[in-house]
Amino acid sequence: xxxxxxxxxxxxxxxxxxxxAAADLGISTVAVxxxxxSASLHATxxxxxxxxxxxxxxxxxxxxxxxxxxxxxxxxxxxxxxxxLAENPEFARKCAENEIVFIGPDIDHLALFGDKGRxxxxxxxxxxxxxRGVDRAVTLEEAQEFFESLxxxxxxxxxxxxxxxxxxxxxxxxxTQIENSYKRCKSEATNAFxxxxxxxxxxxxxxxxxxxxxxGDRNGAIAHLGERECSVxxxxxxxxxxxxxxxxxxxxxxxxxDSALCLARSVSYSNIGxxxxxxxxxxxxxYEAFFFIETNARLQVEHTVTESVTGIDIVQxxxxxxxxxSLEDIGLDAPEVSSPHGYAIQTRINMETMTKDGxxxxxxxxxxxxxxxxxxxxRTDGFGYAGYTTTPSFDSLLAKVITHSSSPKFDAVxxxxxxxLSEFRIxxxxxxxxxxxxxxxxxxxxxxAVHTRWVDENAVTLAASDSSxxxxxxxxxxxxxxxxxxxxxxxxxxxxxxxxxxxSDPLALFDYDRQVKDSESNDAxxxxxxxxxxxxxxxxxxxxxxxxxxxxISVKEGDEIRIGQEFLVMEAMKMEHVIxxxxxxxxxxxxxxxxxxxxxGYALIxxxxxxxxxxxxxxxxxxxxxxxxxxxxxAYARHAYTLDENRPEAVAKRYGRGFRMxxxxxxxxxxxxxxxxxxxxVVARQHQRQTDEELRKNTP
Numbered sequence: 001x002x003x004x005x006x007x008x009x010x011x012x013x014x015x016x017x018x019x020x021a022a023a024d025l026g027i028s029t030v031a032v033x034x035x036x037x038s039a040s041l042h043a044t045x046x047x048x049x050x051x052x053x054x055x056x057x058x059x060x061x062x063x064x065x066x067x068x069x070x071x072x073x074x075x076x077x078x079x080x081x082x083x084x085l086a087e088n089p090e091f092a093r094k095c096a097e098n099e100i101v102f103i104g105p106d107i108d109h110l111a112l113f114g115d116k117g118r119x120x121x122x123x124x125x126x127x128x129x130x131x132r133g134v135d136r137a138v139t140l141e142e143a144q145e146f147f148e149s150l151x152x153x154x155x156x157x158x159x160x161x162x163x164x165x166x167x168x169x170x171x172x173x174x175x176t177q178i179e180n181s182y183k184r185c186k187s188e189a190t191n192a193f194x195x196x197x198x199x200x201x202x203x204x205x206x207x208x209x210x211x212x213x214x215x216g217d218r219n220g221a222i223a224h225l226g227e228r229e230c231s232v233x234x235x236x237x238x239x240x241x242x243x244x245x246x247x248x249x250x251x252x253x254x255x256x257x258d259s260a261l262c263l264a265r266s267v268s269y270s271n272i273g274x275x276x277x278x279x280x281x282x283x284x285x286x287y288e289a290f291f292f293i294e295t296n297a298r299l300q301v302e303h304t305v306t307e308s309v310t311g312i313d314i315v316q317x318x319x320x321x322x323x324x325x326s327l328e329d330i331g332l333d334a335p336e337v338s339s340p341h342g343y344a345i346q347t348r349i350n351m352e353t354m355t356k357d358g359x360x361x362x363x364x365x366x367x368x369x370x371x372x373x374x375x376x377x378x379r380t381d382g383f384g385y386a387g388y389t390t391t392p393s394f395d396s397l398l399a400k401v402i403t404h405s406s407s408p409k410f411d412a413v414x415x416x417x418x419x420x421l422s423e424f425r426i427x428x429x430x431x432x433x434x435x436x437x438x439x440x441x442x443x444x445x446x447x448x449a450v451h452t453r454w455v456d457e458n459a460v461t462l463a464a465s466d467s468s469x470x471x472x473x474x475x476x477x478x479x480x481x482x483x484x485x486x487x488x489x490x491x492x493x494x495x496x497x498x499x500x501x502x503x504s505d506p507l508a509l510f511d512y513d514r515q516v517k518d519s520e521s522n523d524a525x526x527x528x529x530x531x532x533x534x535x536x537x538x539x540x541x542x543x544x545x546x547x548x549x550x551x552x553i554s555v556k557e558g559d560e561i562r563i564g565q566e567f568l569v570m571e572a573m574k575m576e577h578v579i580x581x582x583x584x585x586x587x588x589x590x591x592x593x594x595x596x597x598x599x600x601g602y603a604l605i606x607x608x609x610x611x612x613x614x615x616x617x618x619x620x621x622x623x624x625x626x627x628x629x630x631x632x633x634x635a636y637a638r639h640a641y642t643l644d645e646n647r648p649e650a651v652a653k654r655y656g657r658g659f660r661m662x663x664x665x666x667x668x669x670x671x672x673x674x675x676x677x678x679x680x681x682v683v684a685r686q687h688q689r690q691t692d693e694e695l696r697k698n699t700p
Contacts, residue, residue: 002026002027002319003027003077004028004076005027005030005077006027006028006077006078006103007029007030007032007066007069007077007079008030008031008079009032009060009081009084010083011060011383011394012040012383013400014082014299014301015042016042016045016381016383017315018079018081019046021313021315021316022079022319025319029047030050030073031043031046031050032060032066033050033051033052034052034055034056034059034393035052035053037391037394038051040388041383041385042383050072050073052065052069053065055393056597057393061085063085064094066091067094067095067098067100071100075100077101077319077322077323078101078102080298082298082301083395086298086299087114087164087296088110089107089108089114092104092110103318104271104272104318105269105270105271105272105273105298106270109267109297113273113294113297114162114297115161115162116135116159116161116162117135117199118135120292122266122267123263125266126262126263126266126267128262128263128292129259129287129291130291131291133156133200133201134146134199134200134201135199136161137161137197138199138200140178140179142200143156143158143178143198143200144175147175147178148175154203155171155173155202155203156171156172156200156202157171157200157202158182158185158198158199159185159201160185160188160189160195160196160197161189161197161199162193162194162197163192163193164296166235166236166574166575167189167193167574168192168198169185170184171453173203184575184576186198187551188571188574188575188576204278204280204291205451206281206282207278207281207452208245208279208281208450208452209229209276210227210230210253210276210278210279211228211275211276211277212224212226212228212256212257212260213227213303213314215327216269216270216272216273217270217321217326218324220265220268221326221328221333222264222265222269223327223332223333223334224260225310226243226257227243227244228242228243228244228245228305229243229244229248229448230276230302231452231454232439232445232450232454232455234455237573239347239432239455240345240347240348240440241301241305241346242345243306243308243343243344246410246448247410247447247448248448252279252290255289255290256279256290259275260277263275271322272299272317272321273297274295274298274300276296277290277293278291278293278452299315301397301400303315304344304400305344305345305402308344308379309340342406342408342412343405343407344402344413345402345413345417346400346401347400347417347421347436347440348397348432348436349382349399349400349401349424349426349432349433350396350398350431351397351429351430352431352432353430354432356464358459358460358462359459361545361546361572362396362546362548363430363431364391364392364429364547364599365389365428365429366387366429367384367387367388367428368427369386369425369427370384370385372399372423372424373419373421375420375423377404377413378401378420379402379403380400380402380424381402382398382399383398383399384398392547392597395574396573398426398429399424403420410446410448414440414445418440421436421440422437425472435463438462438463442458442462535588535606535607536588537608538608539588539608540585540607541591541606541607542579542582542583542603542605543600543601543603543604544579544598545577545579545600546572547597547598547599547600548570548572548573548577548598549570549572549595549598550568550592550595551569551570551594552568552569553567553568554569555590556590557587557588557589557590558587559586559587560585560586561581561584561585561586561605561612562581562584562612562614563584563612563614564614565580566578567580567604567605568604568605570598581607583609584607584610584611584612585607585608585612587607588606588608591603591605641696641697642700644663
């Protein structure tokens with residue numbers, strides 16, 4: 001026995017993924033879609049689909065509306081997917097009140113792990129290592145105090161208490177970054193989660209992100225499906241995931257898995273969840289090798305790689321556990337269900353454009369071609385199709401390419417992933433496929449030597465055009481031989497796939513030419529062309545640098561605005577971006593409102609240019625002229641080791657032999673102030689016998 005009908009409270013690829021799992025169990029499915037999302041494939045492939053009132057993300061957050069659809073369509077369960085309402089305890093509570101099963105963890109677990117501070121406290125109680133931090137909401141002043149308490153050279157993370165997916169998070173390595181980062185994180189968290197509370201924890205540089213897939217039933221049984229590597233991130237948002245983690249020390253792996261099981265058992269966790277950890281790659285103390293950071297009490301985007309190496313359908317397991325089956329009932333009762341078979345890689349295909357300097361901009365448009373890769377060990381979860389026009393209202397994820405190789409060699413699955421990406425035909429919009437290929441080809445990736453900041457540190461290199469000339473393993477749109485098929489003609493203007501033209505109609509070519517031009521005009525409008533910058537009374541528009549959502553406007557019509565002045569905040573790629581004026585003058589028109597979604601190039605405001613000059617550079621806090629950056633402070637300290645006044649033992653030893661110090665000899669040979677010393681920080685090669693600190697003091 002199982003559920004009869006499930007409503008899927010999500011969209012896109014994950015809604016289709018849940019539909020397939022349910023259909024394989026003989027369960028019918030119901031989709032929901034917003035007013036601006038009716039063309040999304042998920043609304044077509046399910047058994048039924050219902051319109052939600054409203055547009056964009058807000059429609060998928062309408063708890064009452066979704067519950068009403070579930071009751072109207074006689075659903076006995078709701079699957080939330082990931083994102084939106086997936087970790088919302090109030091949504092799970094409303095489901096229970098209406099006798100609808102929420103397919104996910106218990107309400108108490110959603111509340112516990114939705115509060116990152118409480119989650120860390122639970123980890124401490126279970127004797128699981130956590131990062132030093134403040135496990136509650138902090139004020140700006142408390143965040144500054146915590147940063148000041150860290151050792152020189154250390155940094156901190158600002159994170160949303162109810163956060164996830166990289167939203168509301170910033171790494172801070174300099175105290176001058178704190179105030180602005182706090183402001184941006186708080187705003188991002190408020191808009192994304194409805195709660196702007198932030199907490200702080202110590203920042204681990206060059207850390208690996210390792211997570212464990214946990215399953216639990218209502219009888220208290222807990223099992224795991226191994227770990228995943230999620231270190232390939234951009235601004236703390238995952239891009240590529242791997243199972244199992246390559247080149248991870250077995251002892252560390254075992255300890256992380258044991259910690260995840262221990263924490264899950266301590267709270268009697270039910271259904272599925274992901275317990276996430278940071279591995280300190282530079283730790284010398286074994287007690288500082290890894291730290292728990294959070295639990296995602298939901299299905300993960302990257303569950304696919306675990307499915308590939310274990311052969312277990314995690315979504316089906318989730319549905320069966322929610323129905324009341326035990327781990328034993330579904331054959332997953334062993335603490336470690338199965339050892340991973342080979343390696344799997346998931347690459348996230350995002351609709352975006354990367355500039356030469358490594359910056360990322362979301363893209364959109366109409367898909368002219370969408371053909372997924374095939375072959376042994378290749379799976380594509382997506383929702384694209386030729387003719388689909390994307391909407392900027394939602395996340396930029398278009399598809400996920402999952403490749404699996406049973407070979408114990410990690411390179412085998414890398415090569416399969418590269419081949420799969422080269423077969424993926426997407427035309428009409430820009431994607432990150434070239435960028436993903438560059439990551440896969442990098443020797444650091446093959447060696448398992450990446451960390452959570454690796455992509456950001458190598459963004460320019462990874463954004464460069466593919467110099468190796470990897471082939472596109474599909475036929476590009478082009479005209480075909482008219483002799484072979486006289487009725488099919490390719491467009492010489494667009495290079496798009498051939499279309500049927502009625503050659504008996506003398507006006508047919510003119511009609512088709514008009515259609516092509518209309519299409520090109522629509523594409524230009526979608527991209528926000530230069531024409532959109534023409535303003536009233538000779539004013540000039542300031543264009544949106546990216547596609548995104550308007551969060552805040554800090555000027556009004558009639559205001560003076562100067563070059564470099566901040567006038568608007570946009571949200572794009574899950575982060576907020578402060579927009580500054582590139583011209584000076586009088587604001588003639590505000591062309592957008594908060595919550596508007598605009599494309600790149602759209603005029604945000606119109607300004608009548610005048611010679612007002614640049615904005616005054618001011619800071620809310622007074623500048624501490626005596627402040628020394630932590631990295632410079634460390635450099636000064638290391639140079640100080642080389643000075644004679646700081647080496648009394650070495651000076652006494654040389655004097656005892658009847659010699660002067662080298663600097664004293666130089667002082668006798670040159671005029672005072674004429675000799676400039678450049679001292680390289682070199683120490684003796686005695687790392688087996690002395691610590692780094694001892695070498696700096698004794699052998700500079």
